[in-house]
Amino acid sequence: MRTALLRCGQSCWPHGWAMLVLMLLLGEIRLSGEESPGGASRWYRGNLHTHSLWSDGDDFPEMICDWYARNGYQFLALSDHNILSTGSKWVSEATLVKRGAEGAIERCRQRFGPDWVETREVEGKQEVRLKTLREFRGMFERPGEFILLQGEEVTDSFESLPIHINATHIDDLIRPRGGKSVREVMSNNLQAIAEHGATLGRTVLGHLNHPNYGYAVTAEDMAAVVEERFFEIYNGHPSVNQLGDPRHVSMDRMWDIANSLRIAGAKLAPLYGLATDDSHNYFAERGAITGRGWIMVRAPQLTGTRLMEAIHAGDFYASSGVELEQLTIDESAGRLSIKIRPREGATFVTEFIGTRRGVDLTGQPVLDEAGKELHATRQYSPEIGQVLARVEGLEASYGLSGDELYVRATISSSQPPDRPVYEGQKRQAWTQPIGWKKWLAAPAGSGQEKSPGLR
Numbered sequence: 001m002r003t004a005l006l007r008c009g010q011s012c013w014p015h016g017w018a019m020l021v022l023m024l025l026l027g028e029i030r031l032s033g034e035e036s037p038g039g040a041s042r043w044y045r046g047n048l049h050t051h052s053l054w055s056d057g058d059d060f061p062e063m064i065c066d067w068y069a070r071n072g073y074q075f076l077a078l079s080d081h082n083i084l085s086t087g088s089k090w091v092s093e094a095t096l097v098k099r100g101a102e103g104a105i106e107r108c109r110q111r112f113g114p115d116w117v118e119t120r121e122v123e124g125k126q127e128v129r130l131k132t133l134r135e136f137r138g139m140f141e142r143p144g145e146f147i148l149l150q151g152e153e154v155t156d157s158f159e160s161l162p163i164h165i166n167a168t169h170i171d172d173l174i175r176p177r178g179g180k181s182v183r184e185v186m187s188n189n190l191q192a193i194a195e196h197g198a199t200l201g202r203t204v205l206g207h208l209n210h211p212n213y214g215y216a217v218t219a220e221d222m223a224a225v226v227e228e229r230f231f232e233i234y235n236g237h238p239s240v241n242q243l244g245d246p247r248h249v250s251m252d253r254m255w256d257i258a259n260s261l262r263i264a265g266a267k268l269a270p271l272y273g274l275a276t277d278d279s280h281n282y283f284a285e286r287g288a289i290t291g292r293g294w295i296m297v298r299a300p301q302l303t304g305t306r307l308m309e310a311i312h313a314g315d316f317y318a319s320s321g322v323e324l325e326q327l328t329i330d331e332s333a334g335r336l337s338i339k340i341r342p343r344e345g346a347t348f349v350t351e352f353i354g355t356r357r358g359v360d361l362t363g364q365p366v367l368d369e370a371g372k373e374l375h376a377t378r379q380y381s382p383e384i385g386q387v388l389a390r391v392e393g394l395e396a397s398y399g400l401s402g403d404e405l406y407v408r409a410t411i412s413s414s415q416p417p418d419r420p421v422y423e424g425q426k427r428q429a430w431t432q433p434i435g436w437k438k439w440l441a442a443p444a445g446s447g448q449e450k451s452p453g454l455r
Helices: 001-013 015-025 060-070 093-098 104-112 134-140 182-200 221-222 251-265 304-312
Strands: 041-046 075-078 091-092 119-122 125-129 147-160 161-168 205-208 232-234 272-276 294-299 316-319 323-328 335-340 348-355 386-392 395-399 404-411 428-430
Touching: 001 348, 060 134, 060 428, 091 093, 093 104, 093 125, 119 272, 125 205, 134 147, 147 182, 147 304, 182 205, 182 221, 205 304, 221 251, 232 251, 232 428, 251 348, 251 404, 272 316, 294 304, 335 348, 348 395, 386 395, 395 404
Parallel strands: 041 075, 075 147, 205 232, 232 272
Antiparallel strands: 041 294, 091 125, 119 125, 147 161, 161 205, 272 294, 294 316, 316 428, 323 335, 335 395, 348 386, 348 404, 404 428
16 A cells, blocks of 8 residues: 555656655654565665766766676666667767777776677777667676666756756656746656656656756745655765855755745645766766765665655665664654764764744845846745754754754764865765654644745
């Protein structure tokens, strides 16, 4: 019953979302690590945003899969732009060189044998055929150890603003649907992904990529799109403006604004945050490289369906280097507890972040030098997304007092990541928000909100 409803929550929009919210309110979806159908749950590490030579990456997909399989991951989604790893595709050696992948053919031959790489000559120029997912999948997948998920970065735009949404655990190409506004583009493509899941009869995942890339998507956009439930709180690409700038807020700030507007203003479930690599570059320690961001999913089995169901239930956390030994979410008691895996020489700080009931949701526009309003997240009260508690050490716990719209945790290490994106970066992890379910059914005029804020 629970599995069927989870699938419906994704694939039977809009009624399925209402059912999913109802399940959450009734406690039907459990976020503890207890025994679940199919066996005891465990944590699986994976990356859902990866590019190869099928679009704008610089290495063969099988070489990329090999890296993740050898470096502690249990699942990986290849998500090239508006294309799947299917059919026939040849790329020129000149393309490899142009992308900084000189020697890629020889490196692939050394790894998989001289007969693995298929080349041809066209008008005096050498080309290489890209292997399909079906051809190389069996080389890496092992039950309970590693699986590959088919994905796509549905790459769309509104005017000059890039709007990219990943679709994961799909079978067929999903073509961008466009729209007459940022929000309509988001909504149309998320609906297309949900419709594909309905056709397949299984849970698929649609998540918004790097909202600050090109400063295309605002927190208000993220709050207003009903179909939106997942986004990248952390993306390892150095060009996605993770920290924002003087006129644009950081991704963490966007998350808190969007969730406050969704819960208090629109009575919508909050957004869940993922971390990804968005890897493109595999031949240097620069650019969009591997090993920067991932999610840890708690699921009873390492299958695409089980992973998707767990993610939709919010039973995962995002990481750029901090690993948790325990994550206990007790919704009935209103408590979020964390135990961090030690790391030699590192100290840790956990910040419990949230917004309290009754906060002013009125936002002020951001203006340019001429006084014209910019397409940017508005300026809000510092009481939105405030630090409610700060705990040092390997264990931290927060008990909700009852007036929080939601609470989430950000755990920060004193050490930098192995492959930092920006100066001063520290290893971090982000849990999903809790404590929000009771507010979705609050009657209008209850004093919970002062303004819907969804401009």
